Amino acid sequence: QKEVEQDPGPLSVPEGAIVSLNCTYSNSAFQYFMWYRQYSRKGPELLMYTYSSGNKEDGRFTAQVDKSSKYISLFIRDSQPSDSATYLCAMSTGGGATNKLIFGTGTLLAVQP
Amino acid sequence: NAGVTQTPKFRILKIGQSMTLQCTQDMNHNYMYWYRQDPGMGLKLIYYSVGAGITDKGEVPNGYNVSRSTTEDFPLxxxxxxxxxxxxxxxxxxxxxxxxxxxxxxxxxxTRLLVL
Known part of the structure; x- marks a missing residue:
């Protein structure tokens, strides 16, 4: 079983739709949860991070962590064509350099105008 | 700030050839990482460094080597x-x-690398 599982998509939605992106994980020691966005032929960039369980909102984006279910989500409200990208979840057990990020495989999102 | 720069952008290698992928950052960051990304496989950590002169293996280090002689550069x-x-x-x-x-x-x- 992979440590982090992510539905690869592709996911195609119309502009304005609410998008839900999800990851599941098996390592209960993960405490830090991040979402990276990667545009085509570019490097990933950090979108949001969350520590432990709970919700975090930033504009149209909401990150949600449910540690009891080992499940994290990223919601995008009022999706825009500029949101079309691959979204990668990433997790870590701690803060030092030896606590490395474990990435999901990424979900490709296309928002149709 | 240029951020993190990598060269080359694209390279074709023949089996058995050698090459160095260059990486430079101008943000005075201590930690540096090398990942590879394969379709459907996500990002896998190859090597990382916590400072000049200190490197360690990641998840998939076989076939690669790194060095970190300065804070700015981390070639693979x-x-x-x-x-x-x-x-x-x-x-x-x-x-x-x-x-x-x-x-x-x-x-x-x-850096996109194709080995033929």
Whole structure:
């Protein structure tokens, strides 16, 4: 079983739709949860991070962590064509350099105008 | 600030050839990382460094070597290229403030490598 599982998509939605992106994980020691966005032929960039369980909102984006279910989500409200990208979840057990990020495989999102 | 820069952008290698992928950051970051990204496989950590002169293996280090002689540079060396090393390689860095796993990792634009 992979440590982090992510539905690869592709996911195609119309502009304005609410998008839900999800990851599941098996390592209960993960405490830090991040979402990276990667545009085509570019490097990933950090979108949001969350520590432990709970919700975090930033504009149209909401990150949600449910540690009891080992499940994290990223919601995008009022999706825009500029949101079309691959979204990668990433997790870590701690803060030092030896606590490395474990990435999901990424979900490709296309928002149709 | 240029951030994290990588050269070359694209390279074709023959089996058995060697090459060095260059990575430079101008943000005075302590931690630097090399990842490879294969279709459907996500990002896998190859090597990382917590400072000049200190490197350590990640998840998939076989076939690669690194060095870190300065804070800014973290080159990745492929000694005997194999088709399995066909991938997109990303270098990343973060400040390395103690205890902050959520510190942003800044990624370079990537190097696409094709081994034939």
């Amino acid at each position: 060396r492929l000694e005997l290229a194999a088709p399995s090393q066909t991938s997109v390689y990303f270098c990343a860095s973060r400040k390395g403030t103690s205890g902050r796993a959520w510190e942003t990792q800044y990624f370079g634009p990537g």
